[in-house]
Amino acid sequence: MEPIKVRVCVGTNCCFAGGESIIEALEDDADLAGFVKVEAIRCLDKTCAGGAESPVVTVGERLIKRATLEVVMEEIERQALPLILGAPDEEGRDA
């Protein structure tokens, strides 16, 4: 089982808008251990639009602008649920 990759921008705009606190909260959440890999990144090709869209977070392939911890956790739960429940893989085998 591959952990869900969560990338949190800690560029200047996103850091001031709460990116750093999102990383800390995710890293401190023991329930996420093994399910989530958190990574700090720098400005995502100016996705933040000069800070208007900060903080920027990706959960798996989903890009979240103006991210809050609540929205990030909801997306993690949505993506992790099949892993937790042991959903069948593409070939129909249980995890």
Ligand code: FES
């Ligand atoms: S500073 Fe975070 S995307 Fe630009």
